[in-house]
Amino acid sequence: MSLLRLDAVYKSFGTSEVLRGISLEVHAHEVVALIGASGSGKSTLLRAINLLEPIDDGQIWLNDQDISDPRVKVDAVRSRIGVVFQHYNLFPHLTVLDNVTLASRRVHGVDRATAEKSALELLDRVGLAPHARSFPDRLSGGQQQRAAIVRAIATNPELLLLDEITSALDPELVGEVLALVRELAADGTTIVMATHEMAFARDVAHRVVFLDGGVIAESGPPSEMFGSPREERTREFLARFSDR
Amino acid sequence: MRFRPFDETRPPSSIELGRRVFRRRQGIRSVILSLASTLVFAVVVWLTLVNTPGWAAVQQTFFDPAHLVSAWPRVFAGFVLNLQILFFAVIGVAIFASLLAIVRTLRGAIFFPLRVIATAYTDLFRGLPLIIVLYLIGFGIPGLRLTENRIPPEVLGTVALVLTYSAYVSEVLRAGIEAVHPSHRLAARSLGLTHAQTLRIVILPQAVRKVTPALMNDFVSMQKDVGLVSVLGVVDAVRAAQIETASDFNFTPYVLSGLLFVLLALPMIRLTDWYSARLRGREQIGSIV
Numbered sequence: 001m002s003l004l005r006l007d008a009v010y011k012s013f014g015t016s017e018v019l020r021g022i023s024l025e026v027h028a029h030e031v032v033a034l035i036g037a038s039g040s041g042k043s044t045l046l047r048a049i050n051l052l053e054p055i056d057d058g059q060i061w062l063n064d065q066d067i068s069d070p071r072v073k074v075d076a077v078r079s080r081i082g083v084v085f086q087h088y089n090l091f092p093h094l095t096v097l098d099n100v101t102l103a104s105r106r107v108h109g110v111d112r113a114t115a116e117k118s119a120l121e122l123l124d125r126v127g128l129a130p131h132a133r134s135f136p137d138r139l140s141g142g143q144q145q146r147a148a149i150v151r152a153i154a155t156n157p158e159l160l161l162l163d164e165i166t167s168a169l170d171p172e173l174v175g176e177v178l179a180l181v182r183e184l185a186a187d188g189t190t191i192v193m194a195t196h197e198m199a200f201a202r203d204v205a206h207r208v209v210f211l212d213g214g215v216i217a218e219s220g221p222p223s224e225m226f227g228s229p230r231e232e233r234t235r236e237f238l239a240r241f242s243d244r
Numbered sequence: 245m246r247f248r249p250f251d252e253t254r255p256p257s258s259i260e261l262g263r264r265v266f267r268r269r270q271g272i273r274s275v276i277l278s279l280a281s282t283l284v285f286a287v288v289v290w291l292t293l294v295n296t297p298g299w300a301a302v303q304q305t306f307f308d309p310a311h312l313v314s315a316w317p318r319v320f321a322g323f324v325l326n327l328q329i330l331f332f333a334v335i336g337v338a339i340f341a342s343l344l345a346i347v348r349t350l351r352g353a354i355f356f357p358l359r360v361i362a363t364a365y366t367d368l369f370r371g372l373p374l375i376i377v378l379y380l381i382g383f384g385i386p387g388l389r390l391t392e393n394r395i396p397p398e399v400l401g402t403v404a405l406v407l408t409y410s411a412y413v414s415e416v417l418r419a420g421i422e423a424v425h426p427s428h429r430l431a432a433r434s435l436g437l438t439h440a441q442t443l444r445i446v447i448l449p450q451a452v453r454k455v456t457p458a459l460m461n462d463f464v465s466m467q468k469d470v471g472l473v474s475v476l477g478v479v480d481a482v483r484a485a486q487i488e489t490a491s492d493f494n495f496t497p498y499v500l501s502g503l504l505f506v507l508l509a510l511p512m513i514r515l516t517d518w519y520s521a522r523l524r525g526r527e528q529i530g531s532i533v
Contacts, residue, residue, distance in 0.1 A: 079436025089431035103435040
């Protein structure tokens, strides 16, 4: 049984078709890396999965529930999926701790003491316990992104979506964030991530999916995708990365 | 409040000590300069004023200490009424303006009629002079004979103030709501918060912080416009001053009531400045150059 299944998902903005029939299956505890050029539809796909972007056609199944059905309560679905954004999007008027416990308290009805206790444990695990009472702006980019990841996993979501979470970071801060993702993957978290970190995708992902022009051009285990890609456009795309 | 980039335990270098001496000297110099120039300016204005041919008469009519003392009890009692009206008007505006602002930011076809009504409302009441709203409400509503007893003019005046100021304040709030980056809405919704929760917990607190100076501007403006309820016959500070003036044509009571309004506004203005600076210091890093 797959945890997430997409059946021929279409999405366009105005006249530009961003997703042109994406079908994808993600199993529990699997880490899937979405790669592809900017504008290839990675971010839109992640947003569609989280119902932040209504799709034009197709179906999305989460644990055998059709979440693209308009009768489904979107807030309930979103509370089962954690998302981390490129620009962290921590709420600047709330402390790190309040950011992390917000969903537990307001969506899942956990009382403040319990929510803060487990949040502090998580923050401690990622080395942010000393900053729990700080406001996000006092933290470095890497710390903010780790806090954002903790916020996303604080409610034990069934699925974690990572949208180019290291793209806005200074190179020296990328490592600390990727180390945390690596740990989550080792713990068995199901992750779908859009990324430009090819070395990281090769290392951590179980499967790499190459998006090109709104379709899945090729997908497979990282050794195959990076070692001997079948498609010409995959080779071209990867060549641009290895040049650097 | 300011960040000290250096370690307090480490003794500063002689270069830094020299810089500090220089800065202190500069600081003292500019304070002395500004004090002196202010003093000179004040003296010039004062001398010009007292040397005008009519100054003696004007001083008698507008700044007479005896009239000030005799008018105080009545004007102050009126001012207390202004404060009461202000208190209820502020609560009314806060609620009504927030509702208007939220309705105007609602998306979706279902809310179209509500949006149109809210837009038409803010357009109308921002265009209408407050004094006309006061007349319409103050004399129009009693004319409808909705109640057996007479509705007190203070209440009608408060309603008119709320109606007018909500239109202004709702636009300020809406600007604040739209200034919060959409990614925050996205992040909040991705956590599973509902639209209403997102607005209340994530968007509005940030929006209000962004527009605090503009909100305070409207608040101070309303503080003094409370004096306009006097046109309905409410004996507030302005009306009380008018009554005092009518007895001997000395205008000192007006100046007194004006002073009271200024004194009311000042602490609020300082308080907001202090509070926004505190929030900024807490949530934003670095000092403002």
